[in-house]
Each structure stands twice: as C-alpha cells, then as structure tokens.
Amino acid sequence: MLQSAGTADTPVQTAPVPKAAGPFINIYRPGPDVFSLPTVTTSPKDGSITYKQGETYPDWRTNDHTFIKDENNRWHCFGITRPWIPGDNGHTGEGLCFHAMAPEGTFSQATAFQSWRDLPKIHVGDCGWAPTVIRINGGYSLVGSQLGRATSTDLLTWQDVGRLKIKGHGRDTSVFIWNNTFHLLRCAGNGISMATSPDFKTWSEPVVIYQPKVPTYQTESPFMIHHEGWFYLFWTLWDKADPSTSGYCPRTYVHASKNPLDFREKPVLTEFTVHAAEVIQAEDGSWFISSADHPHRGISVAPLSWETQPGK
Numbered sequence: 173m174l175q176s177a178g179t180a181d182t183p184v185q186t187a188p189v190p191k192a193a194g195p196f197i198n199i200y201r202p203g204p205d206v207f208s209l210p211t212v213t214t215s216p217k218d219g220s221i222t223y224k225q226g227e228t229y230p231d232w233r234t235n236d237h238t239f240i241k242d243e244n245n246r247w248h249c250f251g252i253t254r255p256w257i258p259g260d261n262g263h264t265g266e267g268l269c270f271h272a273m274a275p276e277g278t279f280s281q282a283t284a285f286q287s288w289r290d291l292p293k294i295h296v297g298d299c300g301w302a303p304t305v306i307r308i309n310g311g312y313s314l315v316g317s318q319l320g321r322a323t324s325t326d327l328l329t330w331q332d333v334g335r336l337k338i339k340g341h342g343r344d345t346s347v348f349i350w351n352n353t354f355h356l357l358r359c360a361g362n363g364i365s366m367a368t369s370p371d372f373k374t375w376s377e378p379v380v381i382y383q384p385k386v387p388t389y390q391t392e393s394p395f396m397i398h399h400e401g402w403f404y405l406f407w408t409l410w411d412k413a414d415p416s417t418s419g420y421c422p423r424t425y426v427h428a429s430k431n432p433l434d435f436r437e438k439p440v441l442t443e444f445t446v447h448a449a450e451v452i453q454a455e456d457g458s459w460f461i462s463s464a465d466h467p468h469r470g471i472s473v474a475p476l477s478w479e480t481q482p483g484k
Contacts, residue, residue, distance in 0.1 A: 186481040187402045187428035193477035198468035200272040200288035202232035214264040223265045229255035234464045236302035236448045247274035269294040279454035296322045297332045302344040317343040338367045340378045348396040357394040364394045382435040388413035393448035403432040406449045422466035424449045
C-alpha cells in the first residue's frame with residue numbers, strides 16, 4: 173500500500189488504486205496493407221523473415237500508441253505498426269504510424285468491437301516510433317520516440333517541423349500537461365526521465381523520476397495522469413534477463429506520488445496484464461485503459477475503476 177506521512181491524529185492518505193472493471197474489447201485491428209518502407213529482414217533469432225517493399229501483408233502488429241479527440245469530437249488513435257509473420261517477436265519493419273479513427277460519438281460509445289477504422293498510415297519524421305499526440309496552438313503535434321515533431325491542422329495531413337531541443341537520450345515519448353506546463357517523459361536506460369516546458373520550445377534539463385531497483389528491468393512506454401490529488405506513472409516491463417518479455421511483454425506497473433517529478437522510492441501500487449498502456453478519461457467522466465496487441469491483436473480497451481483504500 174502506498175502511503176504518505178501522517179500524524180497520530182490524522183489518517184494516512186492512500187492513493188486510489190486503478191483496476192480493470194471489465195473485459196478488454198478489441199476496438200481496432202489493422203487491416204491488410206502494402207509495406208511501403210524499404211525491404212528489410214529480421215535477425216536469425218526471429219527466423220530471418222523478409223518484409224518486401226510493395227508487398228501486401230494481411231497481418232500487422234501495433235505497439236506504443238496515443239489517443240486524441242479532434243475539434244469535431246471524433247476520437248483518433250496513432251501508433252507504431254509493422255507487418256507481422258508468426259515467429260517474429262522483434263521490431264523489424266517499424267517506421268510507419270497507424271492512424272485509426274473512431275465512429276461518431278463519445279469515447280464510451282466508441283468502445284465497440286473493431287469499430288475504429290484504418291486511415292492511411294503516416295510516414296513523416298520519426299513519428300512511426302512510439303508517438304505521442306497533443307493539441308497545441310490551435311493545431312496538433314505528433315512527437316516520435318527520438319523527438320521528431322510533425323504538425324497538423326486536421327490530424328490527416330502532417331508536416332515535419334524538425335526535432336524538439338531536449339538534452340539527453342531516450343525513447344518512448346509521452347506528454348503530460350499539468351498546471352499549464354508540458355511534462356515530457358522518456359525511457360532513459362532502465363529509468364524514466366522527464367523534461368518540462370512552459371511553451372513546448374524551451375525545455376528544462378531532464379531529471380530521472382523513476383528507476384527500477386532490479387538492474388535487468390528496462391522501462392518502456394511511460395505514461396502519466398493526475399487523479400484525485402495523485403500523479404500516476406504507468407510503465408511496461410522489458411526484463412533483459414527474461415527472453416519472454418522482449419518485444420510485447422504484457423506487464424505494466426503503476427506507481428503513485430504527490431510529486432510528478434519524483435517516483436523514485438514509490439513502490440508498485442498495482443500491475444496490469446497489458447502492453448504499452450494509455451489511460452483515457454471519457455466525456456462522461458468514466459475511465460478506460462488501453463493495451464497494444466494483448467489480449468487481442470491491435471488496440472484494445474477496458475473500463476477502469478478506482479478502488480479507494482481506507483486510511484490507517
């Protein structure tokens with residue numbers, strides 16, 4: 173149980189625990205498509221599978237993804253995608269960004285089985301790798317894993333505008349907005365770093381906000397939200413000592429803190445059997461959690477509830 177300091181006369185505060193409140197529904201499954209990137213072959217350990225430019229592949233995998241609602245109240249999802257042949261558990265063939273659009277209605281109404289449809293894939297900058305999307309300055313920005321940024325006015329046509337100027341190295345970007353400040357998370361070695369900016373142009377020095385105590389644990393797909401006075405950090409495990417966790421490990425840990433810049437000594441609050449989780453609050457205030465390629469191919473979502481723990 174995560175607790176903060178209290179006194180003999182004051183109950184100790186405890187963070188509400190997020191819980192899956194229903195089954196995962198597969199809202200988006202990529203359809204057959206032509207592989208438009210240069211021909212590439214996987215490593216021998218993944219079967220030396222070749223993905224050929226110009227060839228149509230029936231199955232595609234998804235990975236890190238991001239959600240946003242447009243000015244017409246239509247939800248969109250962007251993320252990593254690549255063709256897939258059984259036996260390949262790596263990342264060969266990545267570089268394109270899928271774009272899925274929900275049916276009309278609220279997010280809760282758009283959680284019907286495979287109701288999100290494919291739109292043309294995006295290939296601009298490095299936005300095919302672990303993108304995050306935000307609305308800013310009357311338009312939209314899509315930021316890739318290596319900080320390449322593309323902008324759009326309609327979520328359909330994108331323009332490469334260079335890279336964000338943030339020091340250090342990292343991957344799997346995610347942007348959290350709090351108190352009119354942009355907080356950009358990245359995986360940094362086996363930890364998670366954060367840089368902040370008031371204007372999305374000038375950025376602070378990155379600081380490590382969390383690092384697992386197990387040396388072989390690598391962090392992936394960080395994501396942060398604020399709920400009832402607590403900041404929640406979600407991240408997916410890649411354990412270098414366990415080959416079964418490579419690629420698409422469905423283990424996501426959650427920590428809670430009163431400080432968005434400090435999760436370093438915060439224990440695991442709960443664990444989800446999901447990969448590359450995102451958390452979405454719908455228009456009616458209800459919550460959902462997403463997962464890539466688990467338990468179904470593509471993107472799936474489940475309702476999320478918050479279990480309040482009594483103070484001690």
